[in-house]
Amino acid sequence: MKNNSIKNFTLLALSLFSLNLPGQDGNAILDRVDRNLSSKNRVIESSMTIHGRRSSRTITSRSWTEGDKRSFTEYLSPASEAGTKMLKLEGQLWIYTPSADRTIQISGHLLRQSVMGSDLSYEDMMDDRKLSDVYTVTISGRDTLQKRDVIILELVAKVSDIAYYRQKMWVDAERFVPLRQEMYAKSGQLLKRAELSDVKRVQERWYPSKVVYKDMLKDGKGTEFVTTSIKFDQQIPDHIFSKASLR
Amino acid sequence: MLEFKLAIKNLLGSGLRTWLNVTVLSIAFVIIIFYNGMLDGWNMQASNDTRAWETGGGQYWHPEYNPYDPFTFADSHSQPPEAVEKLKEKGLMTPVLITQATAYPSGRLVNILLKGVDPEQKIVAIPSHMLKEISEDPEYIPAIIGKRMAQSLRINEGDRMLVRWRDANGTFDAREVTIAAIFQTTVPSIDAGQVWIPLEKLQDLTRMYGEATYAIVSPQSTSNPVGGEWIFKDDKALLKDLADIMAAKKGSSRVISSLLLAIALLAIFDTQILSIFRRQKEIGTYIALGMTRLRVVYLFTIEGTTHSLLAILTGMAWGMPLLFWIQKTGIPMPANADQAGVSIADKITPYYGAGMIMATVLLVIISSLIVSYLPTKRISKMKPTDALRGKLV
Numbered sequence: 052m053k054n055n056s057i058k059n060f061t062l063l064a065l066s067l068f069s070l071n072l073p074g075q076d077g078n079a080i081l082d083r084v085d086r087n088l089s090s091k092n093r094v095i096e097s098s099m100t101i102h103g104r105r106s107s108r109t110i111t112s113r114s115w116t117e118g119d120k121r122s123f124t125e126y127l128s129p130a131s132e133a134g135t136k137m138l139k140l141e142g143q144l145w146i147y148t149p150s151a152d153r154t155i156q157i158s159g160h161l162l163r164q165s166v167m168g169s170d171l172s173y174e175d176m177m178d179d180r181k182l183s184d185v186y187t188v189t190i191s192g193r194d195t196l197q198k199r200d201v202i203i204l205e206l207v208a209k210v211s212d213i214a215y216y217r218q219k220m221w222v223d224a225e226r227f228v229p230l231r232q233e234m235y236a237k238s239g240q241l242l243k244r245a246e247l248s249d250v251k252r253v254q255e256r257w258y259p260s261k262v263v264y265k266d267m268l269k270d271g272k273g274t275e276f277v278t279t280s281i282k283f284d285q286q287i288p289d290h291i292f293s294k295a296s297l298r
Numbered sequence: 299m300l301e302f303k304l305a306i307k308n309l310l311g312s313g314l315r316t317w318l319n320v321t322v323l324s325i326a327f328v329i330i331i332f333y334n335g336m337l338d339g340w341n342m343q344a345s346n347d348t349r350a351w352e353t354g355g356g357q358y359w360h361p362e363y364n365p366y367d368p369f370t371f372a373d374s375h376s377q378p379p380e381a382v383e384k385l386k387e388k389g390l391m392t393p394v395l396i397t398q399a400t401a402y403p404s405g406r407l408v409n410i411l412l413k414g415v416d417p418e419q420k421i422v423a424i425p426s427h428m429l430k431e432i433s434e435d436p437e438y439i440p441a442i443i444g445k446r447m448a449q450s451l452r453i454n455e456g457d458r459m460l461v462r463w464r465d466a467n468g469t470f471d472a473r474e475v476t477i478a479a480i481f482q483t484t485v486p487s488i489d490a491g492q493v494w495i496p497l498e499k500l501q502d503l504t505r506m507y508g509e510a511t512y513a514i515v516s517p518q519s520t521s522n523p524v525g526g527e528w529i530f531k532d533d534k535a536l537l538k539d540l541a542d543i544m545a546a547k548k549g550s551s552r553v554i555s556s557l558l559l560a561i562a563l564l565a566i567f568d569t570q571i572l573s574i575f576r577r578q579k580e581i582g583t584y585i586a587l588g589m590t591r592l593r594v595v596y597l598f599t600i601e602g603t604t605h606s607l608l609a610i611l612t613g614m615a616w617g618m619p620l621l622f623w624i625q626k627t628g629i630p631m632p633a634n635a636d637q638a639g640v641s642i643a644d645k646i647t648p649y650y651g652a653g654m655i656m657a658t659v660l661l662v663i664i665s666s667l668i669v670s671y672l673p674t675k676r677i678s679k680m681k682p683t684d685a686l687r688g689k690l691v
Contacts, residue, residue, distance in 0.1 A: 208469070211467040211469070212467050212468055212469075213467075213468070213469055214464075214468060214469060214470055215469070215470060216469050216470070216471075234470075236462065236470045236471045236472040237465070237469060237470070237471040238471055238472055238473050240460070240462075240471075240472040240473070242462065242470055242472060266407070268400075268402040268405075268407070268460055268462060268472065269402055269405055269406065269407040270405035270406070
């Protein structure tokens with residue numbers, strides 16, 4: 052009986068320790084997440100389905116991304132968007148529209164506008180800073196999600212120039228892939244939720260091939276991203292990340 | 299005087315033909331006055347209401363502020379310059395802070411402008427006193443909106459609505475605001491797409507402490523100091539859009555007036571031609587009796603022009619009671635008339651200025667003088683003998 056009490060106490064103390072002093076653990080988990088999701092470069096083919104009030108539309112694209120600095124995206128369909136190209140170099144973003152045959156630079160507050168009517172802004176797509184660089188992390192608990200054990204991380208901004216003051220992340224305890232992400236306002240109001248699923252093994256990594264972003268303040272089914280093909284650490288020619296490739 | 303007496307006698311002798319001309323011209327005269335009076339009335343109402351609700355006695359703008367480009371709003375905020383702040387201490391200025399935001403009424407997404415105004419201000423007619431915080435709840439944010447905005451959002455007084463915005467650093471924040479009052483204004487530019495909350499609250503929420511986007515100066519302010527980097531916009535600059543619209547409307551009014559006058563003057567012109575043709579023997583007799591051709595031309599011109607004098611008298615007789623009745627009752631405007639973004643009251647009260655009436659009287663008299671004179675030029679070419687025989691010129 053006494054032995055059992057000591058054992059229970061020890062387990063409780065360990066679990067409390069793991070909940071109260073998890074800073075390092077949280078960062079370690081985030082590192083594991085980054086290792087799964089970040090790479091030197093990647094080539095992705097994806098489809099983005101934007102669910103509107105009356106109808107939905109799907110946009111397919113092919114992207115070449117190098118770190119968090121350089122990215123080039125070409126929209127493949129539908130016909131109205133096909134040929135539109137987006138180039139990101141450092142903090143700058145250019146968009147080429149074939150119908151107008153013009154390249155425009157998206158800057159300043161235009162970056163806060165929605166990308167093609169989706170639930171994501173250009174800024175959301177561009178902000179690739181490592182989470183551990185901009186948030187302090189604590190582990191707030193464990194749970195089960197999509198029939199997987201998950202660790203719940205609480206992220207609070209440690210820099211001022213960030214869109215979401217607080218985030219909550221459900222990370223697969225075994226694969227270290229986020230399965231759910233919630234973004235909160237300073238007031239604590241839930242603003243956006245991302246549900247990540249269809250985790251697949253790709254080149255020694257676990258990668259969620261489906262992400263559903265939802266603006267929690269408005270009605271609707273949100274925006275769905277499906278990665279149809281992804282290749283990490285490829286040889287990407289330098290000319291891809293030049294303004295010449297926009298035309 | 300003789301010519302005038304003869305003209306009146308001849309005109310009255312012509313009977314129905316004269317009165318038809320006079321009636322048509324009097325209708326044109328009254329309609330021109332009514333239309334111009336309506337535009338002047340609208341202009342006065344819109345200018346006065348815009349001054350009372352929005353522009354005050356002028357405004358100081360942050361150098362980056364451009365009301366036509368919402369993307370400038372995020373960068374156009376700072377503490378007003380000292381000279382402008384001093385006006386505030388004297389109660390002659392009130393600052394306004396603007397930030398872009400998104401409202402979510404019943405799960406819908408509506409882009410709005412969140413505007414902060416001092417609840418104590420009395421410079422513009424916005425009922426900002428309704429923003430005085432009656433609740434001790436620190437989370438309580440009172441808001442006032444215009445009737446158009448309330449209809450667009452489909453919300454009522456006392457309703458709560460979630461609003462999301464970004465602070466000065468770009469971080470999202472979202473809170474519920476409570477609609478403390480819905481005001482009715484004829485100035486859509488302070489109503490449509492806008493939610494007004496207490497200035498200090500907005501400054502706190504956006505971390506723009508003590509900052510503003512523009513400052514409204516009281517009409518009582520006698521001198522407007524140089525506002526440092528801030529740019530002073532006077533009454534003329536702030537009402538330029540309205541003045542441009544009115545100028546365009548005046549242009550279309552001139553077209554309508556010209557058409558109406560053309561119809562009436564064509565009748566007089568026709569009458570003059572006919573009268574000269576039918577009264578050749580009379581013209582010949584006048585000249586044979588010693589009247590100069592110039593005097594005969596003068597006689598016929600006066601006769602034609604007298605149509606306009608009679609028309610003005612007739613127009614005044616039936617038009618004045620009608621115009622004053624319209625002025626008293628006002629002209630109701632359709633419910634959606636102000637959707638174009640221009641200040642229009644529910645009813646437009648025409649304003650018949652003395653200058654406008656005198657200008658219209660002169661226009662009618664001078665134009666009828668010209669059309670009366672033109673056909674009479676033939677008289678100067680007539681031979682009295684031929685005229686006496688009734689030979690065609």
